[in-house]
Amino acid sequence: MYQPLQHVVLWMNQVLNVSSNFLSYSTQFQTSSSLSNTTILDFDANCSRFASEVNIPGVKLHFTQYVPGGTNLSFPENHLTCGIPYQTVSSDICRLAMTVPTSESSEISLEAWFPVNYSGRFLSTANRGFSGCILYNELEFATSLGFASVGANNGHNGTSGFAFLNNPNAIADYTYRSVHTGVVVGKELVKQFYGFPFHKSYFLGCSSGGRQGFKEAQDFPADFDGIVAGAPAFRLTRIMSWGGALYKATGDSGSDTFLTPELWAVVYDEVLRQCDALDGAVDGLLEDPGMCQFTPETLICSKGQTSNCLTGKQAQTVRTIFSPFYSLDGQLLFPRMQPGINTKKQVPFYFEGVPWELTEDWFKYVVYNDTTWDGRNFSVADAMIAAAQNPFNIETWEGDLSAFAKKGGKILTYHGLQDFVISSELSQLYYAHVSRTMDMPPRELDSFYRLFYVSGMDHCRGGDGASAIGQDVGSSAGRDPNENALMAMVRWVEEGIAPEVLRGAKLSTDGSVEYWRGHCKWPKKNRYTGHGSITDENAWQCT
Ligand SMILES: [Ca+2]
Numbered sequence: 241m242y243q244p245l246q247h248v249v250l251w252m253n254q255v256l257n258v259s260s261n262f263l264s265y266s267t268q269f270q271t272s273s274s275l276s277n278t279t280i281l282d283f284d285a286n287c288s289r290f291a292s293e294v295n296i297p298g299v300k301l302h303f304t305q306y307v308p309g310g311t312n313l314s315f316p317e318n319h320l321t322c323g324i325p326y327q328t329v330s331s332d333i334c335r336l337a338m339t340v341p342t343s344e345s346s347e348i349s350l351e352a353w354f355p356v357n358y359s360g361r362f363l364s365t366a367n368r369g370f371s372g373c374i375l376y377n378e379l380e381f382a383t384s385l386g387f388a389s390v391g392a393n394n395g396h397n398g399t400s401g402f403a404f405l406n407n408p409n410a411i412a413d414y415t416y417r418s419v420h421t422g423v424v425v426g427k428e429l430v431k432q433f434y435g436f437p438f439h440k441s442y443f444l445g446c447s448s449g450g451r452q453g454f455k456e457a458q459d460f461p462a463d464f465d466g467i468v469a470g471a472p473a474f475r476l477t478r479i480m481s482w483g484g485a486l487y488k489a490t491g492d493s494g495s496d497t498f499l500t501p502e503l504w505a506v507v508y509d510e511v512l513r514q515c516d517a518l519d520g521a522v523d524g525l526l527e528d529p530g531m532c533q534f535t536p537e538t539l540i541c542s543k544g545q546t547s548n549c550l551t552g553k554q555a556q557t558v559r560t561i562f563s564p565f566y567s568l569d570g571q572l573l574f575p576r577m578q579p580g581i582n583t584k585k586q587v588p589f590y591f592e593g594v595p596w597e598l599t600e601d602w603f604k605y606v607v608y609n610d611t612t613w614d615g616r617n618f619s620v621a622d623a624m625i626a627a628a629q630n631p632f633n634i635e636t637w638e639g640d641l642s643a644f645a646k647k648g649g650k651i652l653t654y655h656g657l658q659d660f661v662i663s664s665e666l667s668q669l670y671y672a673h674v675s676r677t678m679d680m681p682p683r684e685l686d687s688f689y690r691l692f693y694v695s696g697m698d699h700c701r702g703g704d705g706a707s708a709i710g711q712d713v714g715s716s717a718g719r720d721p722n723e724n725a726l727m728a729m730v731r732w733v734e735e736g737i738a739p740e741v742l743r744g745a746k747l748s749t750d751g752s753v754e755y756w757r758g759h760c761k762w763p764k765k766n767r768y769t770g771h772g773s774i775t776d777e778n779a780w781q782c783t
Contacts, residue, residue, distance in 0.1 A: 280308075280332060283356050286433075287334035296428050298341050305335040315376060319398035322373035330384045332356040334433070340425050342395060346409035348418045349393040352429050353379045359386030361730065362430050362438040364423050364464075366445025366452045370414070370598060372396035372403060375449075381713040382444060385726065388434070390426035394418045401601030406609050408631070415632040416459060419452045423463050440733055444726055446470030446700035446711065447662065450653065454670075455636045457651055461644035466733040467651045468726055470700050470711055471662050474670050475574065476634045477607075479662060481623030482565050482574040483599040486590035488618055489560040493593030497557045499550070504583035504591065506548050507558055510539055511579045520768035525695045525705045526580035527766040529657055529664070534562050534579045561591070568620050573627065575665035581658050582704055588660035606631065637670065639677025645688040652690055652729045654709060654742060654759070656697025667691055671762060682763055691762040692742040706744035706757035717745035717753050741782060746775075758782070 284306040291304040307313060307329050314326040336352040351374050365378040374391040382389040395413025396403030403410045413421075423441075431437045443453045443464045450472030456463050473479055491497040499507070515532035516522050526532060536558035541549035550558070565574040581588065590596055595615025604613045607626045627635075644651075655667040671691050675681065696705015701715045708715040710724025717723050721731040721739075728739045741758035748754050755775035760766045760782035772779035 280356065283332065283334065287354075290334065290336070290433055294336075294429065294432060296425060296432075299338050299425055300340075301336060301338045303337050305337075307333050307335050309333075313376070318376075319373065321399040322371065322397075324373065324376050327376040327380050329380055333383050336429065336433075338425075340392075340421055342413050342417045342421050343409050346395055346413055348395050348413060348421055349374065349397075350390060350422050350425060351376075351379065351392075352388070352390045352426055352433075353383045354388045354430070354433055355383040355386060357386050358388055358434060360439045361387045361442060362427055362440070363387035363389045363442040363444060364419060364426060365389060365391040366419060366443070366449025367392075367394045368447050368449060369399055370401045370404075370601060371399045371448070372414075373399065377713050378444060381716075382726075384713070385719060385724075387442065388426075388430045388438060390422045390429075392418045392422040401598065401605045404601075404605040405611070411606060411631050411634075415634045416452075416455050419456060420460050420463065423456075423460075440465045440730070442726070442729065442733075443467040443469070444711075448473050448476075451476060451636050453651070454653075457641055457644040457649065458636065458638040461641075461647060461649060465649060466729040467649070468711070468729050469651060469653045471655050471659055471664075472636070472653060472667065472670070473662055474636050474666055476636065477602070477626040477630060478565075478574045478623065478635075480599050480602040481618075481620075481626055482663075483590055483596035484603075484615060484618030484622065485565050485574075485620070486561060486577070486588075487593075487595050487599070487615065489557050490591050490593055491557075492616075495593075496551065497553050498593055499554055499557060499591065501587050502548075503550065503554065504587050506539060506550075507536065508582060508584040510534075510536070514538075515579060519766060520770060521774045523768075523774045526578075526657060527693075527695045529578040529580045530765075532579040534558075536562075565623075566620075567624055567627075573620075573623055575663050575669060577660070578657065578664050581660040582698075583660075585704075586660070586698075590660075602626065637673065639670075639673040641674055641689065642678060648688075648733075650688050650729065650732050650738075652692070652725060652732070652739065652742075654692045654694050654697075654711070654725065656699060656701075656703055656707060657693055657695045658697055658703040658705070659699045661699040664693060667693075668762060686738065686761070690739065692739075692759045693762060693765075694742065694744055694759045695757070695766065696746075697744070706746040706755060706759075708745040708747045709742050709759070715747075717747065717756075723756075743777070 287304050287306040294301050309331045311329050313329050334354045338350050339347045340350050341347045363382045365375050372394045374393050379389050379391050395418045396410050441464050445453050450469040453467045453469030454472050518531045519527035536555040539550045561577050564576045567573050600615040655664040697703040697707035708717050710716040721727040732738045743758050746754040756777045758777050764782040766780050769781050
């Protein structure tokens, strides 16, 4: 057992600037530049020494590395498909890299990044897609805010689903075990490294990571005090099938049902013409896509018209995409793609005339264990087989969050209204499911579970609107809880002040704020009051 050193405690006190009032420590902390050189040297030495002192059964620590703030850290061993070859680290950290077994024949790669300017808070990052990738950018985001953070590789390396082939252990790691194992180990490492335990525990993730956050709330309610989960991939098998269904709707690029990027641009203009003003403001953003019952038939070519218009078959393609996806026996498999995705700027990969890679991977490597399965043959019958299979309950659709709520846990979830990967309607379906399962109306769910829709946000980030809510390293206008979703969660957990709106910034390319907009807490919707500039957040009202 690592023994806390006197100077560790001393610099902890220096960093935290607290003594007896630890729990009331606010969301502010000192930057490492205000620490003395002696403190940094001690931290560096402790980081090096820790490699021989860590003692957790099963954990194989490969190295520890002191990383001074400003270092551009490269990851030569990171799988190329992960797309994170390097990461600038803004604060002084101790980096620990290890493997941890998850069964007799499986393991995760785990990294722990422990900042000098530790706020006393633990945080787990998550993953994306099928990725077996440690999200170093999210570790940087969290450590820059003072969290002692961990990130794991989901039990495999790279973004392909190939690792799942005849390998239930890899699927179990992906579904729940990688994150949970990382949390158990990470929390113990925090205690051994800093010499005293964290006081609150947090989760940050989006997409597959959003699903991992809800999986934790459902199955391991003690793991976190606060969970920030974006665009959660609930109903994962159905997302895979929906991808197959969307491809079948468009057909191959040569088929008469297919729309070119030029035609998708025409469709987007028509969506805005029909629905942009429904929220009171013609600003290129739909605040409430639920009000948009899009009629693509207005785009059918008039006699003699040969461009910028659709055939009847193409209009059917668009109508199918903006309609729910049903099973053979009439059950809802997946909600519609919400209107308002900007298909003028970017045609979603579902519409590109080839089967979506993840759909093919899921059916090849999980559903059928058949590497010859061809996404062009996808049918609704396949969707039903996949949904019934639901390995390790990856659907993450449990509606009872009472264990998590009872211990005081909080969930803040957000979903972009321009999300072209996971329909934003999925989040309100899950919200309604929890509401009915727990017999709680929204005003009671508010005590522990809040959903915010973010207009003009693509999948997890980006988009045309005020989408920088403080969810990742490139989507933050500040550290203040009023401008940062993660710090808003901290304030909710530690001070009991829950966010009524989630403020988002529209960032220009140089990172400056063009305007703010307050995103409403579901089921309220944003509406322009008609008074003041459209880019003035006070000109909008949640009703
Ligand atoms: Ca609008």
